[in-house]
Amino acid sequence: MNTTQLGRECRSYARYLIGEAPSAYVIEKYLDFHQQSDLSSTLTHDRFDWFLARISARGPFRARMADTYASRFRKHSLVRGKLALTLALLECAPPSFEIVDRAPGGGLAGAVLRLGWQALRYALVLAVSAALFTPVRITMALSAER
Numbered sequence: 628m629n630t631t632q633l634g635r636e637c638r639s640y641a642r643y644l645i646g647e648a649p650s651a652y653v654i655e656k657y658l659d660f661h662q663q664s665d666l667s668s669t670l671t672h673d674r675f676d677w678f679l680a681r682i683s684a685r686g687p688f689r690a691r692m693a694d695t696y697a698s699r700f701r702k703h704s705l706v707r708g709k710l711a712l713t714l715a716l717l718e719c720a721p722p723s724f725e726i727v728d729r730a731p732g733g734g735l736a737g738a739v740l741r742l743g744w745q746a747l748r749y750a751l752v753l754a755v756s757a758a759l760f761t762p763v764r765i766t767m768a769l770s771a772e773r
Contacts, residue, residue, distance in 0.1 A: 633658050636684040640713040643690035645726045653716045653723065660712060675767045676705040679760070683709075695749060696756035700764075 637657040641649035649657075683693035683706050690710070697704040717723040731741065 630658055632684065633661050636680070636709060637713060639684050639686055639690050640710055641717060641723070643687035643694070644710070644714055645717055645723055646687075647723065647726065649713075649717065649723065650720055653713075653720050656716050656720075657713065660716075672705045673767075674771065675764050676701070678763060678767065679704060679706045680709065691752055692756040692759070695752045696760045699753060700757075700761075 634654055634657075637649055637654050641647065641653065679693045679697060679701070683690040690706075693706045694710055697706050701707070714727070718727040731737065733740070
């Protein structure tokens with residue numbers, strides 16, 4: 628995979644996870660990891676995994692859709708591995724570690740409201756992503772059998 632695509636992935640995932648662009652250091656380490664590991668090996672992932680990875684690199688909302696779908700239907704997907712890598716890099720590098728480690732305010736009421744909002748958003752994104760990605764997954768699986 629080329630460095631332009633990997634850089635775009637890293638920026639998309641960082642904006643999805645922390646709401647900000649990653650530092651140059653995080654992007655550099657993301658690229659280094661991909662050069663030295665087999666996370667993106669074509670031998671361990673199917674066409675649908677690659678499809679989700681390409682979609683998720685196109686922006687934070689698409690990353691959220693791919694992650695939400697994968698969290699329910701493809702727990703060991705390429706996208707989930709790439710997001711875990713990005714989060715690990717973000718939580719170890721300044722200034723993004725401050726964002727990752729920050730405890731939101733608002734007390735119990737704020738926590739309940741945030742939890743309710745996050746649950747509602749997850750359910751809505753899951754419904755939309757399942758409606759969009761399930762037919763693609765079925766089509767790819769059927770075409771692979773031929």
